[in-house]
Amino acid sequence: MQLDDLEKGSSPPELPNDGKLRLYSMRFCPYAQRVHLMLDAKKIPYHAIYINLSEKPEWYFEKNPLGKVPALEIPGKEGVTLYESLVLSDYIEEAYSAQQRKLYPTDPFRKAQDRILIERFNGAVISPYYRILFSTDGIPPGAITEFGTGLDIFEKELKARGTPYFGGDKPGMIDYMIWPWCERVDLLKFALGDKYELDKDRFGQLLQWRELMEKDDAVKQSIISTENHTKFLQSRKNGENNYDILANDAKKPRLE
């Protein structure tokens, strides 16, 4: 069941008492997408409840005092909501480790190395990405170079691991945690012009990885086409924040 874009003045959703998890999300939010990917990768059934982040429902602050998505409610633990995308992803990994394949390495040292890379993606890639995309006053000097240098770390790492995915033969935690922004790389055309694309020689491994990831079952559940990402970005730049772009397509595949 997908509940669409609840906003100010709305009532909290009435959901069946069916033991499913409840994920509070926003269709275009890459942080929320991390949790969709985790739940879909582990085939855990859940209700997705989409929140209008410009006009937040009053009741939502009881779910997450910070008013942000993602947030997760667990059956039997009503009244306490978990939030923060990485904490949620780690929670899902730990709470469902017995039934499902593990996404982190079992060895604590290798797990810590993966977590460091996920943290580094934040500063080295996500940060310059947004500085390029949301610059109002021209692209900040150095941001494009910084973005490339950030991706170099991951290109080099994937090459060193010698496997198709960061997680090995199948996507693991790093793959899913960095995916939402990799899905959105072509959005940079919006700021940098239509000719912008990742250098095929410099980012050969990553581009191959991206093609593989697009075919992953979990990724296919939440992937959005660059065209639709661009529509949303445009609405955001106009100050409209049109969260409904995909609402009517909810049952249709999202990637045309």
Add this chain to the structure above:
Amino acid sequence: MQLDDLEKGSSPPELPNDGKLRLYSMRFCPYAQRVHLMLDAKKIPYHAIYINLSEKPEWYFEKNPLGKVPALEIPGKEGVTLYESLVLSDYIEEAYSAQQRKLYPTDPFRKAQDRILIERFNGAVISPYYRILFSTDGIPPGAITEFGTGLDIFEKELKARGTPYFGGDKPGMIDYMIWPWCERVDLLKFALGDKYELDKDRFGQLLQWRELMEKDDAVKQSIISTENHTKFLQSRKNGENNYDILANDAKKPRLE
């Protein structure tokens, strides 16, 4: 063995091959202190190597590409260094879970709640704390209120838990992760005047907790007096960054 304040032009330290962990640190860094607390709480022997962060040794970037402390080297895993204070703390918790008492709850849901609180401390307390302390242009409006509101969350949480520590009858992960800034609260006198102190009624639980924490064996290993914290802060404000204030006291208790 404690190696003091290695700086630009220095050689990497030569340490005995004794199977001990190597923690790269800086005496006054609260993030590095988190890892000292973890290692001391779990009674894991280690070498502390102190880095001059204003004049970083060239070789240090091979240890941590970000050039920051803390960083940790594990015997048998030479050449790969772990970093990021929370990743390191979680690593120590997981890698030494068999021999030592656990600092996180075993239940993944309760563990996630603790991790959320640690994340919230970052935005709700640490962030306004630094804005007050390092304001050059008068205290930013709202920062003092925000700092108090941030601490309210932890006061309320400790009351709700009804235990002396966040971790229960003994300090747990939250206690150690938030401690370094709680140790430094009185430093705010530096910015707010000598009369500044936490309201005894509003923060009764936290103040009681602070007294207990000061007596904890792990805390006693790394605690620094407000007087010495202030000396360092003054040197930082003067642009001197005197990392050596405690170097000669290394073997002496740090809290006068």
